[in-house]
Amino acid sequence: MDYLVSVVQHLDAETGTGPREIKYGVLHLQAAAEVLLKSRLLREHWSLVFSDPARATSEKFAASDFNSCGTDAAVERLRNICGLDISKKDAAALKDLGKDRNALQHYGLTHSAEAVESRAGVVLDFLLRFLDTELLPLLDEQERDSITEDMTRVRGGLHSINAFVTERMNRLRGSELKGTTDSLLSCSVCGQWLLPSSRTAPTATSAPPT
Template identity: 40%
Template sequence: MSSRGDMHFPVIINGLDYLHSSVSSLADEPEGRALKYAVLHLQFAAETLFKARLELHDPALAWVNPKKFDERLHRQGEFKSVGTPVALERLRDDVKIANPIDPEDAALTALVKLRNRLTHFGATDTAVAVEARAIPVLDLLLTFIDEELLPNDDSDAAAEAEELMETIRPLVGRIRGLVDHRLGPLGEKLGPASGHTLRCLSCGHFAALVIGNADDRPVVCLLCGKAYDDVAGAVDAYGVGSFYEAITQGGEPPAYECAECSTAQACVVPVQTADEPDGRALMCLWGAHPVEGVCGYCQRAADFALSEAAMCGDCADVQFAKF
């Protein structure tokens, strides 16, 4: 058996690998040759990922002529596949994705033209101009991956795809042009929500919005797309320390029950928020709201009914019931 690593790139992994290559370069503000390959790999990523979504629905849709689909030839890659515009038409008309992309999208069209010049004729342009073409496509792809590709991927490569995206998200936060492009329009949404906007643990920006459990994705980063499937997963990520150490060795637990929501689960964690970037605000990830502190009687996080006694409403009721 050879000690060398075999080449194995299922279609989704192939597309995400191109994307990883592109964002790795863009995060380092590339020039010259590195910028050229960042552009080429971004265009390859777009086309490959669009076709990957077609394959998840029906592999025949990736063929120029779906009626001639042959599974053996498909596995071997011996067929002519559709280009980006046709792939987007089929995603819209056949797959009926929730947010279809215009087959004539200006950003995608500009990137394809730049790719063609780089591939066949050569090109001369400023780094800023090239990045200006790349950023809108990267923005579009990140949304497509998080909304359409990963949620529908039940292939054997699904876990690997999720892991690869976890290496891409931190790089996204370092691409200054993309950060400005994505966060700029989100200002109206994030501004009023600054009290329950957390620092994203993947990309590092204050763009992780606490939505609460009604959405089944209690925390979602609006910049890089990082999301948690449930409250327990978000608490595990944002909580510091362990319940075992808190019980056996003393000290603060990583999370508290919320007296305001009465969920009977540990759903309140001390976090940095956009309002308190240097502080440790107590945030309920179930109800998507901050709380004042920890009740000195029941040890649940709460808004105090008796502030001078650091007492939650339930405990205050019990105390007053004695009189």
């Protein structure tokens, strides 16, 4: 969650997103993606975070003395072992983010800032949905309480990330909001008219439309 808080801070359009902000926004978004995907694997079984689960031992896991799997392997295991429905688009966005992260780490911003930020918006949208559907429901009360403050900071800053808002709006128009234009309310979080009137107000750990 700390990585996501940093992402929201660095990609905030209201404070400006120059090359440095985009660089660290992408670096921390990639780190957040890896941690969150592996967190879900851990809920399934601790051996799944090893690069080679066949050679996993409880001693190495307890000592954090092992090589963990990469993002691509985590996605494959979440699909094939955990039965999660991760779309081709989301999987491709995660792969592209990894490439952007490597390029930024070693060479700085060499591609269009808008393109890099746009790809980051797709991954951020995916991670928020992943949190809401695959991680938050598995937390106990103490775990939920421990991340409430960070979740509030992340949710509160999403409306200022243009790439995220664009991706979220485009996806919602083609799915959840399709055919509901006559029954929408203004979202209390982002102010946009995209909250179906049958939905309740979002809480700190529940997902607002944006």
